[in-house]
Amino acid sequence: MALDRVNAVVIGAGAGGGIVAKELAEGGLRVVLLERGKWYTAFDCRKDDLRNQRTSVLGCAFGPDDERNRRVTVDAQGRELIVLPSDGAYQNNAACVGGGTFSYGALAWRYLEKDFRMRSTYGAVEGSTLADWPISYQDLEPHYEKAEWEIGVSGDESNNIFRPPRRRPLPMPPPFPSREHLLLKAAALRLGLHPFEAPMLRNTVPFNGRGACMRCRWCVGFACEQDAKNGTQNTVIPKALASGNCDLRTECVAKEILTDDRGRVTGVAYFDADGRLREQPADFVVVSCSATETPRLLLNTRSRLFPHGLGNRYDWVGRNLQGHAYAGAYGLMEEDVYDDLGPGASIGVCDYNHGNPGLAGGGALSNEFIRLPYHFASLRPPGVPRWGAAHKEFMRRYYRRSLAVHGPVQEMPVFDSRVQVDPRVRDAWGIPVARLSGTNHPHTIEIARYVAGRAEAWLREAGATTTWLKLPGRGLSGGQHQAGTCRMGNDPQTSVVNSYCQVHDIDNLFVVDGSVHVTNGGFNPALTIMAIAYRASEHIVRTWKGTQMRS
Amino acid sequence: MRRKVNFTRRQFIRVAAVGVAAAPMLGCGAGNSPWRFLSKQEGETLAALSDRIIPEDQFPGAARAGVVNYIDLQLMGPYKRFRSVYRRGLTGVDQTSQAIFGKGFVALSGAQQDGVLKALEKGNAPGAIWKEASSREFSDLLLGHTMQGFYGDPRHGGNREGVSWQMLGLPYPPIRGRRHYDLTKTGTVPSG
Numbered sequence: 001m002a003l004d005r006v007n008a009v010v011i012g013a014g015a016g017g018g019i020v021a022k023e024l025a026e027g028g029l030r031v032v033l034l035e036r037g038k039w040y041t042a043f044d045c046r047k048d049d050l051r052n053q054r055t056s057v058l059g060c061a062f063g064p065d066d067e068r069n070r071r072v073t074v075d076a077q078g079r080e081l082i083v084l085p086s087d088g089a090y091q092n093n094a095a096c097v098g099g100g101t102f103s104y105g106a107l108a109w110r111y112l113e114k115d116f117r118m119r120s121t122y123g124a125v126e127g128s129t130l131a132d133w134p135i136s137y138q139d140l141e142p143h144y145e146k147a148e149w150e151i152g153v154s155g156d157e158s159n160n161i162f163r164p165p166r167r168r169p170l171p172m173p174p175p176f177p178s179r180e181h182l183l184l185k186a187a188a189l190r191l192g193l194h195p196f197e198a199p200m201l202r203n204t205v206p207f208n209g210r211g212a213c214m215r216c217r218w219c220v221g222f223a224c225e226q227d228a229k230n231g232t233q234n235t236v237i238p239k240a241l242a243s244g245n246c247d248l249r250t251e252c253v254a255k256e257i258l259t260d261d262r263g264r265v266t267g268v269a270y271f272d273a274d275g276r277l278r279e280q281p282a283d284f285v286v287v288s289c290s291a292t293e294t295p296r297l298l299l300n301t302r303s304r305l306f307p308h309g310l311g312n313r314y315d316w317v318g319r320n321l322q323g324h325a326y327a328g329a330y331g332l333m334e335e336d337v338y339d340d341l342g343p344g345a346s347i348g349v350c351d352y353n354h355g356n357p358g359l360a361g362g363g364a365l366s367n368e369f370i371r372l373p374y375h376f377a378s379l380r381p382p383g384v385p386r387w388g389a390a391h392k393e394f395m396r397r398y399y400r401r402s403l404a405v406h407g408p409v410q411e412m413p414v415f416d417s418r419v420q421v422d423p424r425v426r427d428a429w430g431i432p433v434a435r436l437s438g439t440n441h442p443h444t445i446e447i448a449r450y451v452a453g454r455a456e457a458w459l460r461e462a463g464a465t466t467t468w469l470k471l472p473g474r475g476l477s478g479g480q481h482q483a484g485t486c487r488m489g490n491d492p493q494t495s496v497v498n499s500y501c502q503v504h505d506i507d508n509l510f511v512v513d514g515s516v517h518v519t520n521g522g523f524n525p526a527l528t529i530m531a532i533a534y535r536a537s538e539h540i541v542r543t544w545k546g547t548q549m550r551s
Numbered sequence: 552m553r554r555k556v557n558f559t560r561r562q563f564i565r566v567a568a569v570g571v572a573a574a575p576m577l578g579c580g581a582g583n584s585p586w587r588f589l590s591k592q593e594g595e596t597l598a599a600l601s602d603r604i605i606p607e608d609q610f611p612g613a614a615r616a617g618v619v620n621y622i623d624l625q626l627m628g629p630y631k632r633f634r635s636v637y638r639r640g641l642t643g644v645d646q647t648s649q650a651i652f653g654k655g656f657v658a659l660s661g662a663q664q665d666g667v668l669k670a671l672e673k674g675n676a677p678g679a680i681w682k683e684a685s686s687r688e689f690s691d692l693l694l695g696h697t698m699q700g701f702y703g704d705p706r707h708g709g710n711r712e713g714v715s716w717q718m719l720g721l722p723y724p725p726i727r728g729r730r731h732y733d734l735t736k737t738g739t740v741p742s743g
Contacts, residue, residue: 050703057699058629058707066629086629340722373702373719378695386672387604387694388665395702396610399719 005281006030006247007544009268010288011254011297014099015526016513016533017288018232019147021248022240023537029544031246032280034270036253037063037096039233045223047216049372053094053103053480054221056086062103062223063095068428071292074437076474082425091323091436091478093290097250098233100290100480101526105220105345105369106201106229108153109523110144110531113137113164114354115410118519122360128412128441129320130360133518134490134499137164140531143538147530148199152207152230155199162194162350175204175213178341180403184367185347187462198348198366201230201526208235219343220369249273253429256301257285257509263305265509271429284508284549286540288533291321291482291515295419296434298486298511311486311496311503311511318419320484322520323477325440327363327448328406329456330379331464338400344369352407352454353522359447361410363522365455368404376402381468403462405455406470408481409448410522412441417476419485439474448472481525483514501536508549512536586619588626588634593641594619599657600644601697603664610718611711613701621700621709633692639680640689646678647671647686 010021013035021033040062051058059066066084073081073089083089093100114121116133124130145168147153154172157163174197177185188195203212213228227234240246251273258267258279267281287294295318299309311317348366356362371379376399380386384394417438425433452469459467489495492504497516503509512533514525521528543549584591601613626634648656648667656667670676674687700709702716710716713723 048704048706050699050707057695058625338720373715373721374699377698377702387668387697389606389608392605392608392610395715396718399721 002279002281005267005283006032007283007549008032008286008540009034009280009282010286011268012036012099012288012290012293012513013097013232013237013248014093014288014290014513015101015232015529017286018098018101018235018237018240019530019533020286020288020512020537020540021246022236022243023534024541025240025243025245027537027541027544029245029541031240032282033237033240033246033248034252034254034268034280035097035248035250037094037250039097039248039250040102040223042223042225042227045225047218047222049218049374052221053100055372055375056092058086060085060092060094064092070425070427070433072422072425072433072435073476074435076439089436091292091476091482093292093480093482096233097237097248098231101201101231102233103221103223104201104229104231104480104526105343105524106231106526107345107366107524108148108155108199108201108527109364109521110164110166111137111521111523111528112162112350112353115519115521115523116140118361118410121354125360125412125441125443127414128443129415130412131487131489131494131518134488134495135535139499140528140535141166143531143534144527146534147527151201151232151235151530152203153199153201153527154204156197157199158196160194160196160348160350162353170199172204172207174198175215175343175346178346179339180337180367181346183337183462184403184405184458187458188347188349191458191461193349193351193458195347195349198346199527200343200345202343203228203230210234213343215342217340217342217344217370218372220345252278253431254289254297255429255431257287257297257310259301259303259306259310259506261305263506265310265506275429283544284510284540286510286512288511288513290513291485292419292434292436292478294511294513294515295485296421296432299419299421300432310506310509313505314493316487316494316496318485319415319417320413320487321417321419321436321438321476321478321482322411322413322484322517323479323481324363324408324520324522324524325411325444325448325472325477326406326470327409327452327455327472328365328368328404328470329452329459329467330381330470331403331405331456331459331462332381332398332466333401333403333463334465336400337403342370349458352451353410356447356450359450360412360443361522362447363407363409363451365405365407365451365458368406371402371404373399381466403459403464404470405458407451407455408522408524409444409451409472410520411444411477413484413519414438414441436476436478438476440472440477442474445472445474481514481520483517483520483525486511486515487518488516489518500539501532502539510536510540586623589619589623589637593637594623595657596641596644596655597622597637599664600668600693601700603661603668604694604697605701606661611714613697615711616701616714617709617711618697618700621703621707622696624708625696630696636684636689636692639684640693643676643678643680643684643686643689644671646680647676650677
């Protein structure tokens with residue numbers, strides 16, 4: 001059944017889609033914002049250590065559910081496996097209003113200038129599609145600033161000599177330091193590093209009409225009952241709705257994008273909350289479903305004009321799936337360092353993002369958010385058994401004496417690490433599911449090994465007497481930092497969208513999420529996704545006011 | 552006519568209700584089990600296994616902390632998909648125990664039980680079931696679920712009275728945030 005025509009349908013109310021919906025709605029466009037998940041409130045968010053966005057052994061607290069969703073993974077030996085959202089191999093990102101930003105740790109980095117020029121900086125890397133972005137840090141700088149002020153970032157980067165130029169300081173100060181923070185800061189300074197107060201999308205003082213963080217330790221992976229963690233669900237999406245121009249429809253699952261016989265997009269077919277198939281006509285469509293579900297939707301939209309899916313004329317949709325190769329170290333101290341003061345990650349260094357000898361990049365290091373007891377039970381230095389009396393004694397002795405430093409190592413993109421649609425397996429709505437295959441690049445692992453060694457040295461300097469490394473495997477990356485599958489570029493033969501996130505051969509179709517990242521920085525990607533969304537929105541509003549997207 | 556239809560329908564509903572009630576009993580294979588899914592004997596084997604993974608010392612071990620209750624409860628919910636893994640796995644544990652020591656797992660000494668667990672962990676445990684299923688995978692699953700039941704939130708049926716969190720020196724209930732710090736002195740590090 002067709003609904004009244006609107007100007008834009010935005011699919012996905014996460015970091016990208018939430019911002020686009022608000023910017024378009026405030027720009028005077030009629031917008032429908034589709035979200036497959038629910039809109040949770042702070043009161044739905046009991047801190048559950050076995051059912052959250054980080055530890056999902058009993059399910060994903062903020063969607064998607066295990067009952068209706070599946071994916072197929074293909075391992076290095078070609079074995080296929082059907083996986084559920086609560087399985088790690090699913091590479092889940094949250095499905096709810098706010099998307100990942102509802103329950104993330106909320107680190108709010110700007111990528112560095114070199115992160116946009118990886119190919120120029122390091123040259124070609126064999127077996128990798130490493131490339132420069134078509135835009136520079138300077139192109140994105142005003143939009144980073146807008147994200148920092150509209151969504152809300154706290155922190156202090158003044159001691160970070162690697163920081164890129166900025167026009168305006170962060171709107172909020174950092175939280176006062178925890179014991180762990182002070183120990184690590186002193187150690188970093190002794191090593192000649194440049195530690196600073198990590199930027200976070202979190203209120204440390206009342207801001208934007210909401211209160212400050214209460215410093216609990218249950219932050220990353222959980223929702224904030226203080227509503228002090230800033231995502232799109234408590235900032236831009238309410239503004240979009242307040243404009244009167246945005247209709248948010250939750251629990252709506254996009255089936256395919258509708259096209260006409262001239263190759264233009266005409267709307268979206270989706271299943272509503274009651275499972276009815278609806279058609280929403282629109283002047284243009286913005287896909288913001290994250291780097292797995294976005295290519296899945298484009299590839300599931302096939303027609304005579306687009307036999308291989310939308311934007312996929314040159315077989316780049318779904319390619320270069322990447323996340324971050326997390327590298328770091330754990331350390332055990334001889335005295336308590338646990339002071340039960342959250343949110344956790346608070347101190348960072350960018351000394352190892354670039355300029356590492358013989359390596360094409362690196363990553364930021366910071367202290368880890370938290371190791372809840374069940375999580376800590378799987379961490380142990382060599383020599384401690386996995387179970388038995390000795391393991392219990394280890395837990396008891398060291399739980400409050402452990403430190404961890406780690407960071408998101410920038411990955412070398414791999415063309416064959418990819419999202420496809422599975423020819424056989426379908427979800428509960430009958431839509432073919434995503435099929436994930438590929439591996440991490442070997443050089444990514446080399447970089448991770450180096451960065452992990454640096455983390456270990458930092459912990460040793462801080463007084464850790466026992467340390468061990470945390471290293472990524474060769475398995476496919478993705479998860480909450482998933483990116484790269486609809487690459488942004490100037491050449492339609494080697495990318496999917498242009499620098500304004502417009503699909504090359506369909507000018508009324510846009511992709512605005514981590515999918516467009518050419519490379520993913522050595523940082524948590526949320527603030528960059530937000531900045532790109534602001535930049536794309538500005539272009540869309542300007543273009544729409546000129547042409548109405550009706551060619 | 553109408554009355555007759557109603558009668559038939561009500562009768563059907565009653566039969567259906569009995570069927571639903573009977574289903575879990577059939578699943579257990581015995582009516583004397585204190586558990587929802589597990590049989591009495593399976594529960595005993597699981598208690599003994601989990602107590603080797605997290606033994607009793609000055610703090611309770613896995614069984615007394617409610618790990619069997621945790622696993623049994625999850626087998627009725629999110630872990631429904633592991634039901635047959637447990638049913639076969641627990642039988643397999645007894646097969647391995649019989650093959651090595653000539654007795655069921657529960658009847659073995661602590662050291663013998665550890666020997667069985669190590670054989671399972673290595674993936675070369677004797678027993679007919681382990682020719683079709685991986686004992687290593689079962690032991691990994693069991694280890695993970697035992698840790699969840701002991702160190703996870705009490706709301707899921709394990710970690711009775713937050714005993715493991717008390718052992719680790721964590722406040723209970725766990726979320727306190729600023730409430731236990733002196734808010735009049737901002738900028739200072741609380742002493743915990």
